[in-house]
Amino acid sequence: MIIPDPGASASAQAPLSLAVLVPCFNEAVAIGAVVAQFRAALPQARIYVYDNNSTDDTIAVAARAGAVVGSVTRQGKGNVVRRMFADIEADIYVLVDGDATYDAASIPTMVDRLLDNQLDMVVGARESDEIASYRRGHRLGNRLLSGCVAWLFGRESSDLLSGYRVFSRRYVKSFPVFSEGFEIETELTVHALDLRMPIAEIATPYAARPDGSVSKLSTYRDGWRILGTIFRLFKAERPLAFFSLLAAVLALAAVVLSVPLFQTYLATGLVPRIPTAVLVTGMMLMAMGFQLCGLVLDTVTRGRREMKLLAYLAIPPPRRT
Numbered sequence: 001m002i003i004p005d006p007g008a009s010a011s012a013q014a015p016l017s018l019a020v021l022v023p024c025f026n027e028a029v030a031i032g033a034v035v036a037q038f039r040a041a042l043p044q045a046r047i048y049v050y051d052n053n054s055t056d057d058t059i060a061v062a063a064r065a066g067a068v069v070g071s072v073t074r075q076g077k078g079n080v081v082r083r084m085f086a087d088i089e090a091d092i093y094v095l096v097d098g099d100a101t102y103d104a105a106s107i108p109t110m111v112d113r114l115l116d117n118q119l120d121m122v123v124g125a126r127e128s129d130e131i132a133s134y135r136r137g138h139r140l141g142n143r144l145l146s147g148c149v150a151w152l153f154g155r156e157s158s159d160l161l162s163g164y165r166v167f168s169r170r171y172v173k174s175f176p177v178f179s180e181g182f183e184i185e186t187e188l189t190v191h192a193l194d195l196r197m198p199i200a201e202i203a204t205p206y207a208a209r210p211d212g213s214v215s216k217l218s219t220y221r222d223g224w225r226i227l228g229t230i231f232r233l234f235k236a237e238r239p240l241a242f243f244s245l246l247a248a249v250l251a252l253a254a255v256v257l258s259v260p261l262f263q264t265y266l267a268t269g270l271v272p273r274i275p276t277a278v279l280v281t282g283m284m285l286m287a288m289g290f291q292l293c294g295l296v297l298d299t300v301t302r303g304r305r306e307m308k309l310l311a312y313l314a315i316p317p318p319r320r321t
Contacts, residue, residue, distance in 0.1 A: 018045035019090035037104035078179035124164030170315035243294030
């Protein structure tokens with residue numbers, strides 16, 4: 001799949017290095033199969049399993065299967081991914097959950113797509129007809145959250161919450177991870193959209209967890225956290241639009257409340273409802289303040305985006321050797 005060019009120089013003939021990153025929490029039942037499947041699919045890759053305070057034999061099983069193991073004590077998938085992105089050096093990174101639900105046979109196609117099109121992220125969009133593997137509530141939540149991201153950031157993702165992704169080195173090393181839990185997938189997508197990186201999706205089969213393996217995702221709790229992350233990122237990455245929306249709502253409310261005041265003043269020359277007049281004035285001043293905040297923060301955000309873009313551009317794109 002990744003073959004050096006016989007006519008290239010000796011230094012250029014070094015094959016691209018691949019790293020498979022598997023964040024885990026209590027996945028002793030499945031992690032051995034995950035390591036074996038990805039070792040078979042990507043024999044040239046090094047597989048890393050970072051444990052997150054598991055109470056079972058996840059680390060021991062992963063080590064016996066031949067993975068490079070590590071541990072992260074701060075609880076949360078986002079914390080584990082942050083540490084893995086910081087610690088591990090490679091040209092191409094594969095991120096996958098350790099629950100044996102993602103199709104390892106799809107990974108060569110995903111890596112080839114990344115290299116052939118010089119992309120920075122390829123997402124494995126889950127496809128499954130099994131209710132047990134991909135519950136209706138999770139499907140609906142995924143569609144709603146994906147729609148929110150498309151509305152806020154201008155590009156649709158069919159599977160915002162997929163934990164199966166391939167990244168270029170320049171994506172990984174320019175990505176400032178802030179999330180702590182399962183909202184990490186949302187942040188991964190928004191980072192790519194914000195910098196307008198070339199990305200793609202490939203449909204991949206999605207299977208049910210093996211017997212004895214339990215999902216760590218809470219539909220409602222983590223759904224609210226992910227939704228909160230979307231709006232937090234909207235405020236951070238699109239401050240002008242965010243504060244302009246607040247300003248418009250306040251200004252519209254102030255105008256609606258002021259209409260009776262103006263009607264009374266035009267008819268009688270009096271302003272009898274002083275508290276309402278004060279409220280309307282305060283709301284309009286707040287609207288102006290929000291608009292000013294949006295303008296100032298938009299300038300700050302542009303500077304932050306330029307810094308991230310420079311860090312991103314400092315690393316060459318993935319190419320076949």
